[in-house]
Amino acid sequence: MTRTARTRSRAVALPAAAVLLAAAAGCAGSGGTTGAGGGDGRGGTLVIGATGKLPNTDTVIGGAGFEGKRLVSFQLYEGLTRYELLQGTDKPPVVTGALATDWQVAADRRTWTFTLRKGVKFQDGTPFDADAVVFNLARYLDKGSPEYTDALGAAAAEYAGDIASYRTTDADHVELVTKEPNGHFPEDLAHVLIASPTAVRKTGSANFAQHPVGTGPFSFVSQTEGQQIELAANKDYWRGAPKLDRLVVKALPDAAARTAALRSGGVNWIEYPNPDDIDSLKADGVTLATNSYDHLWYWILDTSKAPWNDPRVRRAANYAIDRKAIADKLLHGTADPAFQAAPRATAAYDPAGDVYSYDPAKARQLLAEAGVPNGFATSVTVPTGGSGNLLPVPIAEALQRDLAAVGIKVELRTTDWTTLIGAEAKGQVALGSDAVAQSTTLFQSEALLPLFIGSKSPFWTGHYANPQVDELLAGSAADADQAARQAGYRKALTLVTQDAPWLFVVNDRNPRALSPKVHGLVQPQSWFLDLTTVRVR
Amino acid sequence: MTRFLLRRLLLAVPTLFGVTAVVFATVALVPGDPVAAFLGPGAPPEARRELTERLGLDEPLPVRYVDWLGHALNGDLGTSVAGQRPVADLLLPALGQTLTLTAAAFLLVLLGGVALGALGALRPRGPGGRISGALSTLAVSAPQYSVALLLIAVFAVGLRWLPAGGTNDAFGPGGPADLARHLVLPAVAAALVPLGLTARVFRAALGTVLAGELADSLRARGLRPAAVLRHCVHNASPALLTIGGLQLAYLLEGVVFVETLFAWPGVGRLLYDALTARDLPLVQGGVLVVAVAFVGVNILVDAAHAAIDPRVRV
Numbered sequence: 096m097t098r099t100a101r102t103r104s105r106a107v108a109l110p111a112a113a114v115l116l117a118a119a120a121g122c123a124g125s126g127g128t129t130g131a132g133g134g135d136g137r138g139g140t141l142v143i144g145a146t147g148k149l150p151n152t153d154t155v156i157g158g159a160g161f162e163g164k165r166l167v168s169f170q171l172y173e174g175l176t177r178y179e180l181l182q183g184t185d186k187p188p189v190v191t192g193a194l195a196t197d198w199q200v201a202a203d204r205r206t207w208t209f210t211l212r213k214g215v216k217f218q219d220g221t222p223f224d225a226d227a228v229v230f231n232l233a234r235y236l237d238k239g240s241p242e243y244t245d246a247l248g249a250a251a252a253e254y255a256g257d258i259a260s261y262r263t264t265d266a267d268h269v270e271l272v273t274k275e276p277n278g279h280f281p282e283d284l285a286h287v288l289i290a291s292p293t294a295v296r297k298t299g300s301a302n303f304a305q306h307p308v309g310t311g312p313f314s315f316v317s318q319t320e321g322q323q324i325e326l327a328a329n330k331d332y333w334r335g336a337p338k339l340d341r342l343v344v345k346a347l348p349d350a351a352a353r354t355a356a357l358r359s360g361g362v363n364w365i366e367y368p369n370p371d372d373i374d375s376l377k378a379d380g381v382t383l384a385t386n387s388y389d390h391l392w393y394w395i396l397d398t399s400k401a402p403w404n405d406p407r408v409r410r411a412a413n414y415a416i417d418r419k420a421i422a423d424k425l426l427h428g429t430a431d432p433a434f435q436a437a438p439r440a441t442a443a444y445d446p447a448g449d450v451y452s453y454d455p456a457k458a459r460q461l462l463a464e465a466g467v468p469n470g471f472a473t474s475v476t477v478p479t480g481g482s483g484n485l486l487p488v489p490i491a492e493a494l495q496r497d498l499a500a501v502g503i504k505v506e507l508r509t510t511d512w513t514t515l516i517g518a519e520a521k522g523q524v525a526l527g528s529d530a531v532a533q534s535t536t537l538f539q540s541e542a543l544l545p546l547f548i549g550s551k552s553p554f555w556t557g558h559y560a561n562p563q564v565d566e567l568l569a570g571s572a573a574d575a576d577q578a579a580r581q582a583g584y585r586k587a588l589t590l591v592t593q594d595a596p597w598l599f600v601v602n603d604r605n606p607r608a609l610s611p612k613v614h615g616l617v618q619p620q621s622w623f624l625d626l627t628t629v630r631v632r
Numbered sequence: 633m634t635r636f637l638l639r640r641l642l643l644a645v646p647t648l649f650g651v652t653a654v655v656f657a658t659v660a661l662v663p664g665d666p667v668a669a670f671l672g673p674g675a676p677p678e679a680r681r682e683l684t685e686r687l688g689l690d691e692p693l694p695v696r697y698v699d700w701l702g703h704a705l706n707g708d709l710g711t712s713v714a715g716q717r718p719v720a721d722l723l724l725p726a727l728g729q730t731l732t733l734t735a736a737a738f739l740l741v742l743l744g745g746v747a748l749g750a751l752g753a754l755r756p757r758g759p760g761g762r763i764s765g766a767l768s769t770l771a772v773s774a775p776q777y778s779v780a781l782l783l784i785a786v787f788a789v790g791l792r793w794l795p796a797g798g799t800n801d802a803f804g805p806g807g808p809a810d811l812a813r814h815l816v817l818p819a820v821a822a823a824l825v826p827l828g829l830t831a832r833v834f835r836a837a838l839g840t841v842l843a844g845e846l847a848d849s850l851r852a853r854g855l856r857p858a859a860v861l862r863h864c865v866h867n868a869s870p871a872l873l874t875i876g877g878l879q880l881a882y883l884l885e886g887v888v889f890v891e892t893l894f895a896w897p898g899v900g901r902l903l904y905d906a907l908t909a910r911d912l913p914l915v916q917g918g919v920l921v922v923a924v925a926f927v928g929v930n931i932l933v934d935a936a937h938a939a940i941d942p943r944v945r946v
Contacts, residue, residue: 142802148905156716158670245686246716249671252679304717320725321897322799343802351781352895355796359788362802513910517665520680525663553677
């Protein structure tokens with residue numbers, strides 16, 4: 096610490112206490128402009144305040160959820176395919192070619208041939224080719240590969256676990272065979288990230304996270320442990336260099352710290368501002384970007400326990416809650432009410448399926464028909480936080496009030512997200528409640544869908560079983576025709592909406608707050624992001 | 633003196649054993665599965681089972697503890713489950729950040745505490761005494777969380793004099809001056825309570841000495857007030873050391889909330905994240921490091937105490 100700084104600390108320390116009480120109230124809202132200026136290039140520096148931890152930068156390991164993937168891993172690396180996130184803000188993204196330009200599936204519905212993109216180079220100059228694909232798949236799947244690690248294998252299993260074999264057919268083609276027919280295989284491959292074989296061999300898998308190299312729009316510069324990851328524009332990116340010069344992702348898990356960082360100019364973009372801060376942020380000139388995506392916040396009701404085993408009771412609960420009040424007032428417009436099982440920003444969504452309006456009279460009538468006219472007592476386990484869970488406890492409290500109005504008395508039991516997920520992974524509800532509150536993304540990616548829906552899904556702690564739903568989901572998932580798949584999903588989710596094994600609550604709008612100096616963001620109907628069009632001025 | 637230090641060091645060994653064993657058992661018994669947390673909901677059960685086996689998480693708890701201890705004694709703290717990085721690679725930078733913040737805050741505590749305490753002891757009934765009493769009471773009783781938020785609101789958001797958090801300016805090149813700017817607010821927030829306590833204890837200790845026979849006899853021998861004060865401060869300093877040592881230990885543990893609010897990437901925040909993810913190797917490593925630091929600070933304080941006051945050495 097320098098002498099001047101020390102003097103300054105002391106000078107601040109003592110008057111601070113006195114100044115604080117007098118000056119505090121007025122100062123909080125007085126921040127004028129937000130965000131600091133850009134770099135010396137044309138696009139500036141974007142500094143993002145992220146809500147979670149920083150991911151492990153070695154390809155698929157991540158470990159910081161979808162946030163780490165969208166802000167870091169997907170910026171450094173690409174798979175054979177990618178989500179097309181710039182096609183407009185009014186429809187869910189489609190899967191398009193990245194390191195592959197084209198693909199065909201054979202009549203056996205399991206053998207896929209991918210034509211690889213020519214002329215692509217990794218950020219270290221290594222040319223991308225079919226051998227690179229095979230090298231990376233071996234690194235994930237072949238325990239005999241010198242670059243294989245347990246962590247890579249376990250992390251890759253989510254999306255690459257379905258691959259039975261892989262080989263090059265020539266320099267520009269690879270042939271991948273899946274264990275079962277898998278219609279959404281191209282989408283799965285967007286998550287199977289390809290690293291530079293030269294770079295991996297140089298560092299070995301153990302140290303690759305310190306020097307990661309992919310083909311993505313941004314290349315790795317440095318990581319300050321626990322603090323920030325710095326990336327720079329990949330000038331040779333095959334879709335054209337991104338407009339930004341630098342991209343810095345900072346870990347700011349505390350919502351108040353994120354807002355303060357944006358207001359004080361320490362960052363010029365924050366993920367998920369606290370909904371309560373949104374009005375004052377807007378008043379300060381901050382741009383609020385939101386868009387619907389495939390998110391659902393819901394309660395899984397235990398359909399094996401009375402009276403939740405009666406669909407009329409489950410429907411009654413769905414008519415008893417005022418979702419609009421939660422979305423507009425509690426969440427300040429950062430979410431939309433969910434009147435059905437399918438999230439709005441998915442191909443399975445049909446506006447005609449929005450059946451559960453706010454109708455307490457109908458709820459009481461259904462309860463009476465089900466033989467519980469005076470309501471009943473039940474319980475729900477609610478996480479205190481967690482990725483995508485918005486404000487879990489306040490939302491649950493609002494639902495508790497609405498349900499009490501029709502006679503359903505809910506006891507809220509809170510626990511932390513890791514405990515809740517850990518119990519669910521074993522098919523249990525933490526704290527043994529009759530319901531569990533959680534959120535999920537349902538279609539990006541489709542590979543995750545069977546986890547949440549279907550009687551065999553590990554997260555199906557509500558024990559709801561409808562053979563028709565199972566059949567529709569299994570049949571659709573195997574179909575390589577996207578339109579047919581989506582039609583099947585739509586039918587399946589219509590049945591889920593009717594059976595109401597969940598309490599459908601809200602669809603998040605993925606809010607982020609941007610300094611007015613940040614331009615060019617296309618906020619897609621997705622949890623993921625394309626940052627190549629963003630610039631800071 | 634050497635024997636005194638050796639005895640203290642030997643006593644530290646069972647303390648460290650005890651702390652790590654208790655924490656190991658506690659974290660392992662908390663519900664929640666580190667592998668499920670790391671792999672996410674999408675992982676197939678086989679992948680989960682396999683990784684659990686590879687990490688040795690299916691072994692009985694005592695076996696896992698002894699295994700961990702054996703490796704730790706050889707300097708190998710294992711691999712973080714959540715980060716898939718060596719624990720030491722994650723811990724050492726965080727420890728550096730925590731020590732930096734603690735040192736800055738402790739400097740404020742000592743300087744502010746001594747100045748404020750002396751001000752009060754010299755003129756207990758004058759305006760100096762009243763100001764000293766009021767400020768130290770305010771420092772001790774102001775709710776820390778609110779004060780930290782107010783510091784941010786006033787000096788970072790309102791006046792924009794200082795950054796709101798973090799250790800470096802992501803837009804600039806960084807450097808020591810940048811770090812110092814980032815240290816001011818978290819150090820002040822962390823220092824307030826211990827500063828107030830230190831001021832009060834030192835004021836009482838110095839006041840007693842100044843009103844006692846020592847001061848009288850020094851004055852009777854014709855020493856100038858400054859010289860009298862110097863001797864009295866020496867006599868009051870064991871009290872300062874005791875409270876200072878306690879406050880230093882308190883700062884080491886207590887900066888967790890400051891680290892969270894000011895996005896300071898220290899051990900506290902790392903441990904919090906590790907606990908959230910049930911990342912046992914990282915939690916164990918973190919606790920070990922904090923325990924070693926804690927015990928080390930106590931030994932240092934005892935040694936300093938012994939150096940000033942020979943009676944302690946016996």
